[in-house]
Amino acid sequence: MTEARPLVRFENAAFGYGGNPVIAGLTFAVGEGDFLGIVGPNGAGKSTILKAMLGLLRPTAGRVLYETRARRDLRFGYVPQRHTLDHIYPLSVRAIVRMARYPAAGLLRRPRSEDERAVDRALAAIDMTHLADRRLEELSGGQRQRALIARALATGANVLVLDEPTDGMDLKSTHSILDLMRRLHREDGLTVVFVSHQLNEVANYVDRLLVIDEGRYDWGPVEEVLTAEHLQRIYQLDVVVDRVAGSSVVVVAR
Amino acid sequence: MLEYDFIRTALLGTTAIGVVCAYLGVYVVLRRIVFVGATMAQVSSAGIALGILTGWSPNVWSLGLTFLAVVFFAHPSFGKRWPQDATLGVLFTVSGAAAVLLVAHTARGNEEVVHLVQGNLLAMTGAEARWLALAFAGILAIHAALFKEFLYLSFDPTMAATQGYRAGRWNMVFYLLLGVAIALAIKAIGILLMFAFLVIPASLGLVVTRRLGPAIAVAMLSAALAVYLGIWLSYRYDFPSAPMIIAVLGGMFAAGVAWRGMAGARGLAG
Numbered sequence: 464m465t466e467a468r469p470l471v472r473f474e475n476a477a478f479g480y481g482g483n484p485v486i487a488g489l490t491f492a493v494g495e496g497d498f499l500g501i502v503g504p505n506g507a508g509k510s511t512i513l514k515a516m517l518g519l520l521r522p523t524a525g526r527v528l529y530e531t532r533a534r535r536d537l538r539f540g541y542v543p544q545r546h547t548l549d550h551i552y553p554l555s556v557r558a559i560v561r562m563a564r565y566p567a568a569g570l571l572r573r574p575r576s577e578d579e580r581a582v583d584r585a586l587a588a589i590d591m592t593h594l595a596d597r598r599l600e601e602l603s604g605g606q607r608q609r610a611l612i613a614r615a616l617a618t619g620a621n622v623l624v625l626d627e628p629t630d631g632m633d634l635k636s637t638h639s640i641l642d643l644m645r646r647l648h649r650e651d652g653l654t655v656v657f658v659s660h661q662l663n664e665v666a667n668y669v670d671r672l673l674v675i676d677e678g679r680y681d682w683g684p685v686e687e688v689l690t691a692e693h694l695q696r697i698y699q700l701d702v703v704v705d706r707v708a709g710s711s712v713v714v715v716a717r
Numbered sequence: 718m719l720e721y722d723f724i725r726t727a728l729l730g731t732t733a734i735g736v737v738c739a740y741l742g743v744y745v746v747l748r749r750i751v752f753v754g755a756t757m758a759q760v761s762s763a764g765i766a767l768g769i770l771t772g773w774s775p776n777v778w779s780l781g782l783t784f785l786a787v788v789f790f791a792h793p794s795f796g797k798r799w800p801q802d803a804t805l806g807v808l809f810t811v812s813g814a815a816a817v818l819l820v821a822h823t824a825r826g827n828e829e830v831v832h833l834v835q836g837n838l839l840a841m842t843g844a845e846a847r848w849l850a851l852a853f854a855g856i857l858a859i860h861a862a863l864f865k866e867f868l869y870l871s872f873d874p875t876m877a878a879t880q881g882y883r884a885g886r887w888n889m890v891f892y893l894l895l896g897v898a899i900a901l902a903i904k905a906i907g908i909l910l911m912f913a914f915l916v917i918p919a920s921l922g923l924v925v926t927r928r929l930g931p932a933i934a935v936a937m938l939s940a941a942l943a944v945y946l947g948i949w950l951s952y953r954y955d956f957p958s959a960p961m962i963i964a965v966l967g968g969m970f971a972a973g974v975a976w977r978g979m980a981g982a983r984g985l986a987g
Contacts, residue, residue: 481798495791517879541879552747553929562869566880570861598927617878 467494469530470537470622470654471516476525478511483510487524491623491673491682493656498648500669501658507675510626512636516656517541527691540620542611542657544627550600557595557667563617565657585617588651589643605636612643623647625657628692629664639667667679667710718952727838727958728794730846734902735914735962737853739940740860741895742919743933744907754899754915756805758908759812761900762788762833766819776904781824783896791889836907836959849905856898857899867891868929910959914940917966926972939969 469492478486486508493499493516493536501509514520515527517539531536540563564578586592589609594641597689599607608628615623625644645668648655660666666672672688674681679697681688688694689711694702701716718726745754764782768775786808789795796804818827841849860867867885869877874884900912923938947962 503904504986514875516894518781519875519878537878541876543873543875547875549747549749551923552931553927554872555928558929562872563875563880565865565869566882568865570866573865614876692874699844 467496470474470497471621472526472530473512473515473522474526474528476515476522476527478520480511483542484677486678486680488678489525491656491680492649495650495654495673496648497654497656498645498668498670499673500665500671501656501673501675502660502662502665503658503675503680504660506608507659507677509675512673512675513541513624513626513656513658515571517537522610524595537622538618538620540615540618540623542608542615542625543602544630545607546610546631548599548611550598553598555596555598556591556602557582559599559610560595560614563614567619570609577662581617581619585613588616588647590611603636604632605639606633608636608640609643612647618649620653622654622656625655627659628657629659629661637664641665644668662713663711666713673709676717685711718734718949719722722843722954723839724840724948726843726846727732728840728944728948730849731838731903731910731962732907732941733846733850733853734898734911735918735940735944736937737857737899738902738914739918739922740857740933741898742915742917743922743936744867744871744891745788745895745915746919746923749776749844751916752805752809754895755912756809756812757783757899758815758903758912758915759787759816759894759919760913761807761818761896761903763812763815764870765833766816766829769823770819776901779904780897780898784893784961787889787892787896789894791885793885804850804899810857832907833903835906836903836905836910838958840912844904849901852901854892860960863890876966898928907959910962913963913966917963917970918943921966921973924970924977941968943969 465501472492473489477484478490484660488529489512501512502583503509511520512543515522533565551671553608560582561574561578564574564581568574568578584597587669589612591606591613594602594606595611602610612625623644629640631639641664643657644657649652662674666685666689671683673681674688674694674697681693681697689704691702694704694713703714703716705712705714718788725752726964726987745751758812761779764779765775767782768778771778783870814835817830820833823829866882870884870887870891871881878884883978902914918936918940922932922934926932926935941963944960947965948958950965951961
């Protein structure tokens with residue numbers, strides 16, 4: 464695999480909240496056109512890494528660097544964990560997607576027709592046009608996730624950053640969302656970064672993996688990271704990597 | 718009843734406060750910060766009590782203390798290191814007690830406490846009502862102008878921050894407008910009615926409608942209607958006006974919940 468032009472580089476970066484370290488010594492990069500999965504258990508620091516990537520959190524040590532030329536063109540489309548949004552808000556899918564256009568509309572101004580067209584395009588891109596007038600609470604988990612992806616797309620993003628997009632979903636919805644992410648990556652050329660705690664789900668979709676657990680991590684192309692040797696070092700478990708029906712499966716040896 | 722100046726004055730001032738608090742209340746309910754509103758009201762009342770005790774501008778004391786509360790509530794660390802509800806509980810009870818203690822030995826001690834809680838909207842002067850109408854129209858105008866920003870930052874502050882909004886500053890502006898509204902309202906209509914305006918019309922709007930625009934419209938209209946009906950009922954049957962307005966609001970809310978239940982059962986909801 465050829466190395467893509469790096470967009471964001473973490474150099475020996477450490478993060479924490481209120482003096483409590485979450486992760487330290489992290490060095491990896493997100494390249495242009497990457498499809499990167501960040502995998503680890505709850506509390507490992509996956510969402511922290513996303514926030515740092517988005518510029519919402521400063522490292523307590525080390526650096527997070529944006530390529531000078533790329534930073535200007537870097538437009539992140541963030542998709543939060545869907546359960547962090549409160550369904551008490553009586554907002555339609557269209558109203559939620561339209562929020563992504565508020566900065567473009569400007570202060571004291573209403574979104575213009577070009578903003579509405581961007582909303583239409585984003586909804587069409589993820590096949591949500593027919594649900595545009597539904598409220599978030601009226602949608603299934605998968606549909607809610609699509610609505611939030613549409614909002615991220617409406618920002619005009621070239622880097623999609625998703626926080627646990629398949630968490631709590633059934634098998635069908637999970638693969639539907641993962642397929643959508645892969646389509647956006649392959650067909651629309653988006654750089655996609657997402658976090659999950661399901662290694663088996665993620666490993667068969669992404670090109671690169673960042674696996675973290677209790678401060679240990681490994682990063683690289685899937686075929687390099689997804690080996691028993693690498694995973695045993697990270698998880699400190701007797702891990703076996705096998706192939707079933709064309710897919711990689713990671714299990715703990717008994 | 719409209720032939721009386723003092724009733725027309727009370728209608729003007731109370732409607733202005735009620736309608737704008739109902740608008741702000743939609744955000745308060747949606748952001749789930751009702752208890753923050755209640756605590757701000759108590760802090761503000763302690764400021765008024767301080768003004769009564771010192772004999773120097775209760776409004777300034779009230780706004781000053783409310784401003785300090787706003788800075789505290791809008792700080793990013795609020796609710797992070799210690800449970801938010803517990804902090805609010807401490808502030809709420811201590812402020813409430815302080816308000817009572819501060820006016821206890823003034824010339825009209827108990828009467829002042831009753832006014833702080835129940836208000837005395839029929840004692841509003843014409844100049845006071847006009848000033849309140851102007852001030853609340855200003856708060857509404859600023860809030861409406863920043864509608865989309867407040868909505869975005871209330872609904873999803875993290876996503877908004879990734880697009881360049883400074884969530885902390887916007888939060889501060891939001892709480893400042895709320896704090897000013899609360900501080901001005903309490904002096905004129907009392908804690909109880911102000912808090913009722915902040916919570917009941919918004920809850921009614923959100924119960925009987927399924928979109929934000931209509932919910933705001935219902936909230937503001939129901940507040941205006943409750944002011945008129947409440948003052949008319951208090952005039953007609955000789956009851957204190959502020960509790961009567963709250964009773965009307967409570968009745969409207971109960972009817973709204975019942976309607977919603979019946980509409981839902983018949984599949985008409987929406």
